[in-house]
Amino acid sequence: MDKLVTIGKASSSSGVSAKMIRYYEEVGVLKKASRTDAGYRLYNQAQLQQLGFIRRARNLGFSMTEIQSLLKFWLDTDRESRNVKQLALSHLQEINEKILELEQMREVLQTLADKCDGNDNPDCPILEGLAQT
Amino acid sequence: MDKLVTIGKASSSSGVSAKMIRYYEEVGVLKKASRTDAGYRLYNQAQLQQLGFIRRARNLGFSMTEIQSLLKFWLDTDRESRNVKQLALSHLQEINEKILELEQMREVLQTLADKCDGNDNPDCPILEGLAQT
DNA sequence: GATTGACCTTCCTATCGTGGTAAGCTTTAA
DNA sequence: TTAAAGCTTACCACGATAGGAAGGTCAATC
Numbered sequence: 001m002d003k004l005v006t007i008g009k010a011s012s013s014s015g016v017s018a019k020m021i022r023y024y025e026e027v028g029v030l031k032k033a034s035r036t037d038a039g040y041r042l043y044n045q046a047q048l049q050q051l052g053f054i055r056r057a058r059n060l061g062f063s064m065t066e067i068q069s070l071l072k073f074w075l076d077t078d079r080e081s082r083n084v085k086q087l088a089l090s091h092l093q094e095i096n097e098k099i100l101e102l103e104q105m106r107e108v109l110q111t112l113a114d115k116c117d118g119n120d121n122p123d124c125p126i127l128e129g130l131a132q133t
Numbered sequence: 134m135d136k137l138v139t140i141g142k143a144s145s146s147s148g149v150s151a152k153m154i155r156y157y158e159e160v161g162v163l164k165k166a167s168r169t170d171a172g173y174r175l176y177n178q179a180q181l182q183q184l185g186f187i188r189r190a191r192n193l194g195f196s197m198t199e200i201q202s203l204l205k206f207w208l209d210t211d212r213e214s215r216n217v218k219q220l221a222l223s224h225l226q227e228i229n230e231k232i233l234e235l236e237q238m239r240e241v242l243q244t245l246a247d248k249c250d251g252n253d254n255p256d257c258p259i260l261e262g263l264a265q266t
Numbered sequence: 267g268a269t270t271g272a273c274c275t276t277c278c279t280a281t282c283g284t285g286g287t288a289a290g291c292t293t294t295a296a
Numbered sequence: 297t298t299a300a301a302g303c304t305t306a307c308c309a310c311g312a313t314a315g316g317a318a319g320g321t322c323a324a325t326c
Contacts, residue, residue, distance in 0.1 A: 061238045074260045085251035095239050102232045105194045118218035127207045
């Protein structure tokens, strides 16, 4: 039942590009795939699930290093959920910091933009704000 | 009055690293600096102001390409504020999109994390969410 | 049996903004 | 005079991704 597929099928069914699948193998996030006699990589169902896992973790903004840990936890039945949660919370904090940073940028920039007439006149509070004389 | 300084002073007084100052020159964001006989770069007051301008624009998240445009506008007394404002609003939109993306990540991840006990038990809704069986 | 086209392989390049390092020259201060 | 600090260019690295070139493999069609 463990149907094997080459990298193209693995890519289309997981939503991860073939390029990236090879890259994940190269950097050690994925174990080396088995090969056909001709050297084609082969993936089984469990490996396809791992690719989906990686894609979803990427979509949540986890770095490859974090994903490597998450995958290890996932495959380890002796994991402690404490460690997974800690990783998630640490990433959540990063996300929150980025949001705050972007919101501050937005506020400053919006304030400047609001003051700019945006016509054919050269006077521009945006440039003045950046020049900050 | 137009005191000239070498790159170290230019860096410390503008808050832009010497490395970056050279890089901006290399990619054409800054005009090539004049040089001493020995080949040391020299910066005048106007150029120091430009460095500050760049630093503040970077702090607002503008890309180097956008900053190149902003600098051009700033130095062009025939500019129309319309174009500056358009650039700023376009960047604002990007910022807003990034914020939305991060907020979506946060919501999903926070929901998963809330469901995870975070103890020595292996059961973990975070991993289950990523596995999405 | 031969050709074709889709698929696979490895290897190299680029992105973007920043940091680091090494080898060597110049300036300044002791 | 010598040592330290500062400058120069020319490399390499990051993280995650994409593109391309050159070549091997597979399956279907002529």
